[in-house]
Amino acid sequence: MSAHASTTPAIFAPRAGILARSVDWVIRHPRMFVFLMVLPITLWLGIVYIGALIALLIQSFFSIDEFTGLVVREFTLKTYAELLRPVNLDIIVRTATMAAVVTVAAAIVAFPIAYYAARYAKGRWKALFYIGVMLPLWSSYLVKVYAWKLVLAKEGILTWVFAKLHLGWLLDAALALPVVGGNSLSVSYIGTFLVFLYVWLPFMVIPVQASLERVPGELLEAASDLGATPRQSFWLVLLPLAMPGVVAGSIFTFSLTLGDYIIPQIIGSSRLFIGQAVYAHQGTAGNIPLAAAFTVVPIVIMGVYLWAARKMGAFDAL
Amino acid sequence: MTMTNAVTFRGVSRHFGPVRAVDAVDMEIREGEFFAMLGPSGSGKTTSLRLIAGFEQPTAGHIEIFGETAEGVPPYRRNVNTVFQNYALFPHLNVRDNVAFGLRVKGVPKAERMRAADEALALVELAGLGDRRAGMLSGGQRQRVALARALVNKPRVLLLDEPLGALDLKLREQMQEELRKLQRALGITFVFVTHDQDEALSMSDRVAVFAEGRIRQIGTPEEIYRRPATRFVADFVGSSNVIPADFAGAGPADRWASLRPEDIRPDPAGRNATITSRAFLGRVVRLGLHLEGQDLTAILPAADTIPMPGESLSIGWDTARVHVMEPDA
Numbered sequence: 001m002s003a004h005a006s007t008t009p010a011i012f013a014p015r016a017g018i019l020a021r022s023v024d025w026v027i028r029h030p031r032m033f034v035f036l037m038v039l040p041i042t043l044w045l046g047i048v049y050i051g052a053l054i055a056l057l058i059q060s061f062f063s064i065d066e067f068t069g070l071v072v073r074e075f076t077l078k079t080y081a082e083l084l085r086p087v088n089l090d091i092i093v094r095t096a097t098m099a100a101v102v103t104v105a106a107a108i109v110a111f112p113i114a115y116y117a118a119r120y121a122k123g124r125w126k127a128l129f130y131i132g133v134m135l136p137l138w139s140s141y142l143v144k145v146y147a148w149k150l151v152l153a154k155e156g157i158l159t160w161v162f163a164k165l166h167l168g169w170l171l172d173a174a175l176a177l178p179v180v181g182g183n184s185l186s187v188s189y190i191g192t193f194l195v196f197l198y199v200w201l202p203f204m205v206i207p208v209q210a211s212l213e214r215v216p217g218e219l220l221e222a223a224s225d226l227g228a229t230p231r232q233s234f235w236l237v238l239l240p241l242a243m244p245g246v247v248a249g250s251i252f253t254f255s256l257t258l259g260d261y262i263i264p265q266i267i268g269s270s271r272l273f274i275g276q277a278v279y280a281h282q283g284t285a286g287n288i289p290l291a292a293a294f295t296v297v298p299i300v301i302m303g304v305y306l307w308a309a310r311k312m313g314a315f316d317a318l
Numbered sequence: 319m320t321m322t323n324a325v326t327f328r329g330v331s332r333h334f335g336p337v338r339a340v341d342a343v344d345m346e347i348r349e350g351e352f353f354a355m356l357g358p359s360g361s362g363k364t365t366s367l368r369l370i371a372g373f374e375q376p377t378a379g380h381i382e383i384f385g386e387t388a389e390g391v392p393p394y395r396r397n398v399n400t401v402f403q404n405y406a407l408f409p410h411l412n413v414r415d416n417v418a419f420g421l422r423v424k425g426v427p428k429a430e431r432m433r434a435a436d437e438a439l440a441l442v443e444l445a446g447l448g449d450r451r452a453g454m455l456s457g458g459q460r461q462r463v464a465l466a467r468a469l470v471n472k473p474r475v476l477l478l479d480e481p482l483g484a485l486d487l488k489l490r491e492q493m494q495e496e497l498r499k500l501q502r503a504l505g506i507t508f509v510f511v512t513h514d515q516d517e518a519l520s521m522s523d524r525v526a527v528f529a530e531g532r533i534r535q536i537g538t539p540e541e542i543y544r545r546p547a548t549r550f551v552a553d554f555v556g557s558s559n560v561i562p563a564d565f566a567g568a569g570p571a572d573r574w575a576s577l578r579p580e581d582i583r584p585d586p587a588g589r590n591a592t593i594t595s596r597a598f599l600g601r602v603v604r605l606g607l608h609l610e611g612q613d614l615t616a617i618l619p620a621a622d623t624i625p626m627p628g629e630s631l632s633i634g635w636d637t638a639r640v641h642v643m644e645p646d647a
Contacts, residue, residue: 216404216406218402218404218406219406219408221371221373221393221400221402221406222400222402222406222407222408223408223419223423224372224373224392224393224394225371225373225393225394225398225399225400225468226394226399226419226420226423226467226468226471227394227395227420227423227424227471228394228419228423229394229423232423236419236422236423237408240410241409241410
């Protein structure tokens, strides 16, 4: 009898070893397991990320003593009021306008590329598309910007091409435009815009392509079947369904333009953008509160933008 | 009789590279009829439907819709609407806006198209669901929305691409009946693609049986069932015994013949078959028989005298009821 009992294998055999027992413990406590998995990333986001942002926000409510140049650690809205001074407001408007124009242009340029890649490119062509879009991201940003400076310079290849095509007058006309024009493309807002557009374009193409890929071709056929012209199909079906991708891409292009301080420094007129203002105030000027207040501006703009996009139903197709 | 053809195919082919999806098809779909295109997958029935809708252009041949040439006419200028296999409802619009889409792109004022959409929804018994998201509906409801979305445009031809394929059996039977009723009430030409022979035979006025891009037979369900043109049709439509014509005693050895199960009867003077299976179906019994190397199915009136599997039964049939078929092309 006892011999029989000892040879019957247990249904739930006990397991030995720390690893085996901890695995068993995890299986019995799934919630605890999830908690342990999420804990490190929560701490990282909470302390390093959100914490830094909160520190920044607090700094923006301090002010600087005009005489001593020291930071006065008392709550005040004085620094924010300073943002509204014409010289600072100019910087904000200039940056936000540039970011908006770059974003719209990126969406217009990216859409056909993304559409082609999502609908028609297969196999080898698709790989070529990804490489073509991603490759510029693998080379140094500074190298690209300086390369563009040469391309856009008065003696640069672009001027030469325009001259060869007998279109020099077109370039001159563009440069003669008030505000956006200048001596050459490399010192005008047009140049800044072109370089921003080039550098951030992949960040628009990829999300738009991903969202277009998820639009079944059958829906476009259905639209056509119901009498929609290609133009109507685009505005009433394709664009609304691709909108989450366009918004995702615009978040990248818009916020990256808002925060950049290298491109406007190297290419364009010498007028400041928000990023440059932050750089200048926190560095030599030592005006950390104003730098912090400037930094809050893009955050607020992005918040308002996302809220408005949501209100307008940009995420309805999600 | 001057009957208008809703759709005419003359030698229509659609080739994709080496694949002959549709190959030299001739057919005439009459105005107001319920026309089924039946065939296995890859037989060309869906491509034929897409040719009518305008999603495909023929590689060769000529298509007319109500006497007008369809060549080069894009789908959005054809007064033809489609119910897609997977419904293809617009996920970003609610049910009413889905249904009103066709009127919207034609510039019908908002109030009018909303009213028309609600009427169409009532027609398919979905009144009151206009504000729902398409994604919130069940499969059967989506099917009805797709139907309403097509019908609201008052198409002259309604194309249905396996519209019942995704529904469960009960819902399917219910929808079959409703579609038939709707078609009779509206008098619109329905062109219905299916791979389900029972569905095709029970719903349609006429059936075209497709195989390998060609039509093997066009006829009424009775004709298709009683007098299948070729062995393929008899096999695909099913339920008939397909046997060599000489074996059936009705024709030459190089032809096939179809013999319906209910035409086989016990005959003391006949041939001796072995019973391989026996299923009691109430008023009738279905027998599997083995006769001189051929497997046959017979349906006999239920009686005590029907032997059990393994036993033998002497059977015969009236050779006049054997249908000798044309060779497959």
